[in-house]
Amino acid sequence: MIIGFKNVDDHKGSTTARVLVDCLAEWDIKRVFCITVDNATANTSAMKKFKEEFMNQGEDALEGLNEVDDSVTAIRNGIQYVRSSTNRLKSFEFQVDTSKMTRGSLPLDVKTRWNSTYLMLDQAIKFMAAFEKMEAEDKPYIDYFMELESGKKRIEPASTTDWEEAERLVHFLVIFYNLTLMLSATKGITSHKIYNEIVTITRNVSKISSAPGDDETLRLKALTMMGKLRKYWNPFSEVSEFETTKSKSCKMNKLLIVVTVFDPRKKMNFANLFFEKLYGKESIDYNLLSESITDIMKRLYDEYS
Structure with a gap:
């Protein structure tokens, strides 16, 4: 608008x-x-x-x-160097060949589009060894990072830590990338898949945010994201057009769940299974959601009839 x-x-x-x-x-x-x-x-x-x-x-x-993450910027700068001239590309391909890797394209991302950043990092990681050899053997590559950009020195070539950070980010973003491809399909109906994918996102992010281990950086990112998810998927919200006060439950549009119930392969049992996975079968949230969906279905039928 x-x-x-x-x-x-x-x-x-x-x-x-x-x-x-x-x-x-x-x-x-x-x-x-x-x-x-x-x-x-x-x-x-x-x-x-x-x-x-x-x-x-x-x-x-x-x-x-x-602010753009420094690790991503370091990798992006390396790709910009390689793509900026034929000679630089040949130098990079030489390092790829001597490292016995298969040649491939290096896409440059659009900074405002997370999916293009994911594709850039996913491809760049495959050539990590070639970039490391460039840093060790190619003086023009080092000189490039000493130049000023917008009055500031460029972020230095990607370090081992930067590559590790990129691998963690790719592991995280692939969840959303695959689901985006599924839901953005144009040759088939996708509305009945949406809730399924939302549950998949929620479960994956929740698992990462609560998992103990060495990857504290990724855990904290997932924890922050869970906070945003709860704004939309938390219980006890305002009542929608097709809900009674008794059946109010979470902030999402429950018609996304209703359309899943309309899928003859899933029906209400499938929706209840998701509620159980998200909240536990004995929880208040489980019962409220199940009742609210049944109530919406009845009200839709009354409206239709």
Whole structure:
């Protein structure tokens, strides 16, 4: 939805920031995922000022505007070097050949799209040994990381720790990538699959967030994500159009579960199995969810009849 066209009196960053804040205020918008601008210098100042002012509305206002992880940036910088000229690519392919690896493409991600970052890292990890040999033997590669970028020295070539961090991130993101492919299919119906995949995400993230072990970094990331998941999947929320007060349960749109019940291979037994996996069969949440779905089904039937 286009919420408005606004006149910006001048090209000052403070003016752009003020117009943007005022526009969002008109619609009572208090949370922003991302903002897209062109590469005009004034926009850098505008986004800085906007962030400072908009953050005053609450610490969760800017959900997606986080700093890029240094480990990912280090790997991305290495790929940018390899892709920047034919000679650099030949040098990299020489290291690939001498390391007895199969050649392959090195995609560069779109920083604002997590799935493209996943694909970039997944492919780059296969050539980790070649990048390490570049660092050890290729002086132009080292010199590249000594150059300034936007007035700052580039993050150094990916270290062993960076590659380990990337492997953890890929292990985490593959869960979402595979499910995204399934749900974004265009040649078949996917609505009856959504709840199944949401349960899969919840169970995987929950397992990682509670698993003891050495991978504390990944566990903390999963723990943070569980906090966001609970905002949408927690019990005891507002009553929806097809719910009675007695049957209110979680914040999600329960029609996602209803459409699963309509799948003749699954029906209500399948939905109850998910409730059991998520909350435990003897829990209050299990009983409330099961009752609420049955209640919605009855009310839908009454509406239909």
